Amino acid sequence: MIRIDSVTKRYPDGTVAVDRLSLEIPDRSITVLVGPSGCGKTTTLRMINRMVEPSEGAITLDGVDISRQPVNSLRRSMGYVIQNAGLFQHRTIVDNIATVPRLLGWNKARARSRARELMERVGLDGSLAKRYPYQLSGGQQQRVGVARALAADPPVLLMDEPFSAVDPIVRKGLQEELLRIQDELGKTIVFVTHDIDEAIRLGSMVAVMRTGGRLAQFAPPAELLSSPADTFVEDFLGVDRGIRRLSFFTSETLELEKTPIVAVDATAEQIASRSTSETPYLLVTGLDGRPLGWSEPGDLVAGDITPEQLLSYGHPFEYGRDSLRAALDAAVLSPTGWAVAVDGAGRAAGVVSQQTIGEAIRAAHAKGLTDAKVAG
Numbered sequence: 001m002i003r004i005d006s007v008t009k010r011y012p013d014g015t016v017a018v019d020r021l022s023l024e025i026p027d028r029s030i031t032v033l034v035g036p037s038g039c040g041k042t043t044t045l046r047m048i049n050r051m052v053e054p055s056e057g058a059i060t061l062d063g064v065d066i067s068r069q070p071v072n073s074l075r076r077s078m079g080y081v082i083q084n085a086g087l088f089q090h091r092t093i094v095d096n097i098a099t100v101p102r103l104l105g106w107n108k109a110r111a112r113s114r115a116r117e118l119m120e121r122v123g124l125d126g127s128l129a130k131r132y133p134y135q136l137s138g139g140q141q142q143r144v145g146v147a148r149a150l151a152a153d154p155p156v157l158l159m160d161e162p163f164s165a166v167d168p169i170v171r172k173g174l175q176e177e178l179l180r181i182q183d184e185l186g187k188t189i190v191f192v193t194h195d196i197d198e199a200i201r202l203g204s205m206v207a208v209m210r211t212g213g214r215l216a217q218f219a220p221p222a223e224l225l226s227s228p229a230d231t232f233v234e235d236f237l238g239v240d241r242g243i244r245r246l247s248f249f250t251s252e253t254l255e256l257e258k259t260p261i262v263a264v265d266a267t268a269e270q271i272a273s274r275s276t277s278e279t280p281y282l283l284v285t286g287l288d289g290r291p292l293g294w295s296e297p298g299d300l301v302a303g304d305i306t307p308e309q310l311l312s313y314g315h316p317f318e319y320g321r322d323s324l325r326a327a328l329d330a331a332v333l334s335p336t337g338w339a340v341a342v343d344g345a346g347r348a349a350g351v352v353s354q355q356t357i358g359e360a361i362r363a364a365h366a367k368g369l370t371d372a373k374v375a376g
């Protein structure tokens, strides 16, 4: 565990970048430092690998004060990823990734083979190995940066705004990739961002810092959203906190309706028997069980149902895997006001009304509030 114990950093010009910060960063999970520009995030991160030395307080790694550890070996146990990747422009991709293993004395062949393995792990095509950084897109360069940081298999990864310079779609891809890699590798990751959505998406724990380098709140994202410590945190979280909080509630609590569903080859009896007074529409599925669209029962003629005549259902949510936020979104975007739930294979698992989703949200909020009280 990395433990930051009452650490202050005062730069020579008198700027207090970090002010009596204490944090316990749990092993094998992602801890995010987030806050407005200049609140001391980068300074904190750099104190962990001793690129910056604290003025007061101590940082320990597994109980050992890092100021007593040789800087070189400390840094080798900590991969470091920065914005714009910071790649060596005159080295090929494979040699960029192989940098630290080479410094550790691995022979060229072994270091390169490790580098190629990591390219695959971070989702980079092997054909890019011999290219130079300028021949890659920004998103690809960031992947190289992550691969390079992972090359010597350090237990800790320090990431400073690694995805800030890429567009939102590439950024989302990189975030997903990081979560996937983290699932596989279980590193202790300290991740700096000024983007609260990124913090909530990636962090198991999120430290919100305020200007002046002080800690405003340290909590799991769901707790930040449900119980912000003060108005600073509340403002920083933004206006749609209630909606975003739904991401943490599973859709598994929803009771699905299975009756108003017919296959495209439904008989007249099936169409009649599956229509109910509560559900003015029927969901039509293909023969493979995947949803095709909605229809009023009266518009369906057995033996002559075509996908073209159906109303779009917007997009489905995956029951149990997706959150109540996804379910609500599916219902809001559905022209019938009903959301379509699918299983992992994309087959219709049932349908659910906005009203039922609303009830599940109220129940989840009530339970969430109780949990927060219990925890607090």
Ligand SMILES: Nc1ncnc2c1ncn2[C@@H]1O[C@H](COP(=O)(O)OP(=O)(O)OP(=O)(O)O)[C@@H](O)[C@H]1O
Binding pocket: 011, 012, 013, 015, 016, 017, 035, 036, 037, 038, 039, 040, 041, 042, 043, 044, 194
């Ligand atoms: N070498 C330095 N000398 C003096 N002041 C510094 C130095 N480095 C950073 N600072 C100041 O310390 C404060 C914290 O800076 P830091 O870079 O840690 O913040 P940050 O939260 O990472 O900001 P950003 O999101 O803008 O990168 C700022 O006021 C900054 O101007």
